[in-house]
Amino acid sequence: MKKPIAGGSGSAAGIAAALPHAEASRPGRMTRWLESERLLATLLLAPAVLLLGLFIAYPFVMGVWLSMSNVSVGNPGEFVWFRNFIKAWNDSIFRTAFGNTVFYTFWATIFKLALGMWLALLLNRHFRGKRIVRAGMLLPFIVPTVLSTFAWRWMFDPTFSVLNWMLYQGGFITTKLPFLSDGTYGMWCAIVVNTWRGMPFFAITLLAGLQTISPDLQEAASLDGANGWYRFWHVTWPLLKPVTVVVVVFSIIQTFSDFQLIYVLTGGGPANATHLLATYAYQIGIATGLLGEGAAISLFMLPVLFIVVWLQLRYLRRLEGA
Amino acid sequence: MVIERRWKRWVYFYIPLTVFVIGTLFPFYWMLITAIRPDSELYRSWRAVNNAPFWTLHPTLEHFQDLFAKTTFPRWLWNTFFIACASTAISLFCGLLAGYALGRLKFPLAGTIGTSIFVTYLVPPTLLFIPLANIIRAFQLGDTPWALILTYPTFLIPFCTWLLMGYFKTIPKELEECARIDGATRFGAMIRIIFPIAVPGILSAGIFAFTLSWNEFIYALVFLSSPEKKTVPVGVVSELIRGDIYFWGQLMAGALLGSIPVAVVYSFFVEYYVTGLTGSVKG
Numbered sequence: 001m002k003k004p005i006a007g008g009s010g011s012a013a014g015i016a017a018a019l020p021h022a023e024a025s026r027p028g029r030m031t032r033w034l035e036s037e038r039l040l041a042t043l044l045l046a047p048a049v050l051l052l053g054l055f056i057a058y059p060f061v062m063g064v065w066l067s068m069s070n071v072s073v074g075n076p077g078e079f080v081w082f083r084n085f086i087k088a089w090n091d092s093i094f095r096t097a098f099g100n101t102v103f104y105t106f107w108a109t110i111f112k113l114a115l116g117m118w119l120a121l122l123l124n125r126h127f128r129g130k131r132i133v134r135a136g137m138l139l140p141f142i143v144p145t146v147l148s149t150f151a152w153r154w155m156f157d158p159t160f161s162v163l164n165w166m167l168y169q170g171g172f173i174t175t176k177l178p179f180l181s182d183g184t185y186g187m188w189c190a191i192v193v194n195t196w197r198g199m200p201f202f203a204i205t206l207l208a209g210l211q212t213i214s215p216d217l218q219e220a221a222s223l224d225g226a227n228g229w230y231r232f233w234h235v236t237w238p239l240l241k242p243v244t245v246v247v248v249v250f251s252i253i254q255t256f257s258d259f260q261l262i263y264v265l266t267g268g269g270p271a272n273a274t275h276l277l278a279t280y281a282y283q284i285g286i287a288t289g290l291l292g293e294g295a296a297i298s299l300f301m302l303p304v305l306f307i308v309v310w311l312q313l314r315y316l317r318r319l320e321g322a
Numbered sequence: 323m324v325i326e327r328r329w330k331r332w333v334y335f336y337i338p339l340t341v342f343v344i345g346t347l348f349p350f351y352w353m354l355i356t357a358i359r360p361d362s363e364l365y366r367s368w369r370a371v372n373n374a375p376f377w378t379l380h381p382t383l384e385h386f387q388d389l390f391a392k393t394t395f396p397r398w399l400w401n402t403f404f405i406a407c408a409s410t411a412i413s414l415f416c417g418l419l420a421g422y423a424l425g426r427l428k429f430p431l432a433g434t435i436g437t438s439i440f441v442t443y444l445v446p447p448t449l450l451f452i453p454l455a456n457i458i459r460a461f462q463l464g465d466t467p468w469a470l471i472l473t474y475p476t477f478l479i480p481f482c483t484w485l486l487m488g489y490f491k492t493i494p495k496e497l498e499e500c501a502r503i504d505g506a507t508r509f510g511a512m513i514r515i516i517f518p519i520a521v522p523g524i525l526s527a528g529i530f531a532f533t534l535s536w537n538e539f540i541y542a543l544v545f546l547s548s549p550e551k552k553t554v555p556v557g558v559v560s561e562l563i564r565g566d567i568y569f570w571g572q573l574m575a576g577a578l579l580g581s582i583p584v585a586v587v588y589s590f591f592v593e594y595y596v597t598g599l600t601g602s603v604k605g
Contacts, residue, residue: 035508037428037508043419044423044427045420047415047416048416048479051416051476051479052442052476055454055476056476059450059453059454060453062456066453071456122338122342133343137342139585140349142581142588143581144580144584145537146556148349148350150573154570155352196345199346250444253444254446257446259540263559278540282544286455291452295453298448301448302449
């Protein structure tokens, strides 16, 4: 703004006269505009909304369109309505993948919640070296999943497995366990690794929740003769429930859409037995190049995620209303 | 304080905690011991007689040397670092402004926009990677760091916005009002009064965002193809496995070196991390 705009100086002087500090209150045209909350909010929100629109909303719409077409790499394709969805539903590997995804999410979430809660209760006590233990327990969550999953894959290695060695030395087994070369074992291995990785997030979030609970309540209950279990169920748990719901929902979404862990640990094998929706969608959509079919497979995640998010929003709204 | 007997303290506290610590840290120990174990010891069957799995008699750095000499590992480290910093900066910028608007300003649609940003946070990358691959190809961004710098903010912005929004809500309104009475503009009060107070929140959002982008895998796997453009997780997966052959020593060395930067960032800021979470839990 090189040229002063007609009328600008007049109204600025008017404002200056009304305010006690003349020097600080001679705002330019721009800053005066920003006094309007609506305009300022629009400007402040614009970058975020633009980026999210361009790289979430637009791809989402495009994904829906892709899923109803037979586009593949190098082939523009045409509209085929719901053929991809019907094809996926009749595909036995897809059904396995869908079942696996539900199974994997269910058990991993249960384990993460139970162990994470236990760990949070332990870490909430006072002991020497608390800070360093807390920091150490967070490591699995911080370290890139792919890299730590490699460590697990190496530990599960059929020939050189250290886990087999430990179980053998401990007298639990006589022959090696086929950790990743058997579908059922492979799925449980994935659940173990996912639990190991996700538990710290539960623990630290629940710990944060625990710390907002006043210790006086515990003490009062204990003076009234309540034992540990009773104190947990009737004092701690009700207060911790809102945090728990948020963490569980978040974890369900993450676990249900998991990709990295399976991709590295088993690659969906042996014989497609450990595929999840995301890894199968990758295999069809990117590795095979059938973009339309891949998009349809990954869209099967949507209804489940939608229900979970809807339930959470409803729960949060009820809490705010209360 | 609830008083308890010594044996109870062992059974209910020390023993479980020790098991948790060992279980959590063992894979990292295993990474380290594998990375410094010579190949001759590494590929020895688990039932071999003189197997000493938990330590090594001949520690070596050859896997680290190989990693640097035979692969473009330093390049991957730099790429990951650069992409993580750039996308964190973009996300913090957008998240800071949006978080302020949603947390402290009154305007129509505030609730709707807040909810939709929250919902975008819950859209997993695995739902969008196929259409995004198409879009990246159309924009001719494939195999460039920009493909990731522009797409990572999609999961970082919602997160930063929500964390900072919660933080802004905890700052008392009076602070801003005082500044305004002293003649500051609304914008000026935001920049000079509110943002400096929010520095701890900004830091924890930044740490989260940095580690999330350091971790990201599927976009990097789909959008990048040349070996020297890759990030650490993708490089390790695609370049250290040839067909069926896993270079375990180098793999573990790479995993270790790729984990250290984020682990260091956390160890310095772990208190912020917990505070940030507490804030978002309360908020």
